[in-house]
């Protein structure tokens with residue numbers, strides 16, 4: 001069965017180069033630099049019945065999916081990646097791989113859909129979850145039970161952009177006989193490499209920074225070593241039919257080529273915008289780990305190589321004022337999601353509903369790749385009108 005492979009013998013490459021090159025070996029007669037999209041669902045056998053091309057049927061493997069998986073594995077530093085049609089399909093598969101009767105310790109500020117999945121789907125199918133504040137290591141230790149199988153962390157987190165200690169959390173999981181998984185969607189492997197910090201599984205919504213252009217939904221899981229977990233995830237992907245289309249895999253792999261340059265620009269724009277908002281009289285508080293007085297600053301400085309493109313800020317006033325700011329932006333788009341080239345702004349409390357942890361005056365921003373002065377001017381104008 002074709003599998004994502006490590007890079008073929010080549011000089012040791014830096015991560016920026018890996019993002020461009022890994023898995024991009026189109027071969028064939030045209031010598032094309034960009035990978036072709038292989039739509040065929042089935043592949044021809046040789047006379048001896050074998051599959052000389054390495055593929056038999058597209059649910060089991062496809063060249064575009066393989067290229068994407070090879071690149072993701074290389075970027076995160078794992079032996080293999082398993083690609084899924086969405087981030088939630090990736091999360092679903094990790095939790096589904098646990099045996100019934102298992103218990104999950106999950107971040108209380110994990111992605112909203114992760115909490116919904118654990119509560120609404122898995123609880124009644126015999127997998128229980130406890131939601132804890134992952135910045136409080138004592139609370140995580142006390143939440144561990146003899147049947148805890150998985151510790152699910154996410155850092156930086158939504159919507160307060162909080163930072164939790166990946167290495168310490170992986171250690172707590174290991175001591176408790178559980179595996180650890182880090183949702184690395186917001187940081188990307190460019191800024192944070194959880195496998196190097198002892199985590200067993202990295203999960204991504206590739207819909208965000210990895211795809212990078214808000215035009216393709218996808219997910220992936222990368223494991224630290226071959227073994228049972230990887231085998232289980234591979235068979236859930238194939239037997240459950242949880243496969244991304246060739247075009248989606250191609251788009252996501254294409255997105256990765258510019259990941260390093262995009263992340264550098266996202267981080268620079270977010271840092272500058274955070275400082276601007278921090279000094280703004282109509283802003284009560286900015287949540288961004290790049291600011292020296294942010295509670296996550298020191299830890300982020302230790303485990304990340306950049307502070308990311310996500311920030312949140314509390315508008316002076318309440319829900320009304322926050323809505324007014326969002327209503328008055330003209331360059332920044334009012335939309336959910338993150339990680340694309342367009343800057344997006346969102347009132348999280350109203351998106352998440354009654355169980356939200358977001359303050360009513362909080363707006364979350366995915367800082368895009370527009371000129372930062374246009375973003376500043378847009379926010380300045382919107383803040384001035386928001387009364």
Ligand SMILES: *Cc1c(COP(=O)(O)O)cnc(C)c1O
Pocket residue numbers: 086087088089111113154183185186204205206207208217218219
């Ligand atoms: C978007 C997101 C997900 C879910 O991914 P989808 O691709 O929307 O299914 C999971 N975790 C985080 C941190 C996300 O931002």
